[in-house]
Amino acid sequence: MTKAATQPAPAPTPAPAHDAPAHNAPLAISARGLALTLGSSSAPVEILKGIDLDIEVGEVVALLGPSGSGKSSLMAVLSGLERASGGSLTVAGQDFASLDEDGLAAARRGRIGIVLQAFHLLPTMTATENVATPMELAGSKDASPRAREELTAVGLAHRTDHYPTQLSGGEQQRVAIARATAPRPTLIFADEPTGNLDASTGEEIVELLFTRRAETGATLLIITHDASLAERCERVLTMADGVIVSDRRTTNAAPAVEAAE
Ligand SMILES: Nc1ncnc2c1ncn2[C@@H]1O[C@H](COP(=O)(O)OP(=O)(O)O)[C@@H](O)[C@H]1O
Ligand SMILES: [Mg+2]
Secondary structure (H helix, E strand, O other), X not given: OOHHHHOOOOOOOOOOOOXXXXXXXXXXXXXXXXXXXXXXXXXXXXXXXEEEEEEEOOOEEXXXXXXXXXXHHHHHHHOOOOOOOEEEEEEOOEEHHHOOHHHHHHHHOOOEEEEEOOOOOOOOOOHHHHHHHHXXXXXXXXXXXXXXXXXXXXXXXXXXXXOHHHOOHHHHHXXXXXXXHOOOOOEEEXXXXXXOOOHHHHHHHHHHHHHHHHHHOOEEEEEOOOHHHHHHOOEEEEEEOOEEEEEEEOOOOOOOXXXXX
């Protein structure tokens, strides 16, 4: 029995002035025919060969695939570190395909947090300075005290004035996670965040990343070779040779968003 059978049809709703997504869930990422070609013009290398992908706001997604399949390249494009060579891409409501490098840098600021396998902390800056810098760039006036709070939140209250070389790998990755999440980004990207860590330290880092994600409700895309980590996500994408070859839901619901404060 349908509503229409028993009630008069409702007056037509005026179309929204802007393009709304075709379904209800808001999208954090929407890509169509996304392509990336690098190398010289005489020897171009097709790295991404037409990626179609929608990721909803708040989804926790794992990205698997053999080495060289294009995972890091896809993440670089989705996070605005690299410009796509073709296709359309909307990230956090912004048309990334129309932005140049400066535009992408501005679009990333405060909205996108990135955690990489090799940590990439600035060696001449203390832990606090590393975490404070993106908040300063995003206009924060109290970046330094906030950075100390963020470092405390990732278990590094006793390491705030240490330089990266004075920290263990696990501690450096904690700093990198604090740096990525301190500006409260709506999107967090992590590229093999445990790849340089021993198993038990890696497990702690994964827990920290999931906790920070849950505290903010951010969308999380995590590249991993760890099948058990992938199964903890809601959705698992698999790449091969520059395309997504599998996209499946796990039995996990989205990890609950913890109450802020
Ligand atoms: N700057 C570049 N120029 C040419 N080829 C590249 C460049 N960067 C990456 N590639 C190639 O693109 C492919 C995908 O690389 P990558 O995205 O790092 O894969 P994954 O992260 O899945 O291991 C690889 O074959 C790699 O050699
Ligand atoms: Mg990679």
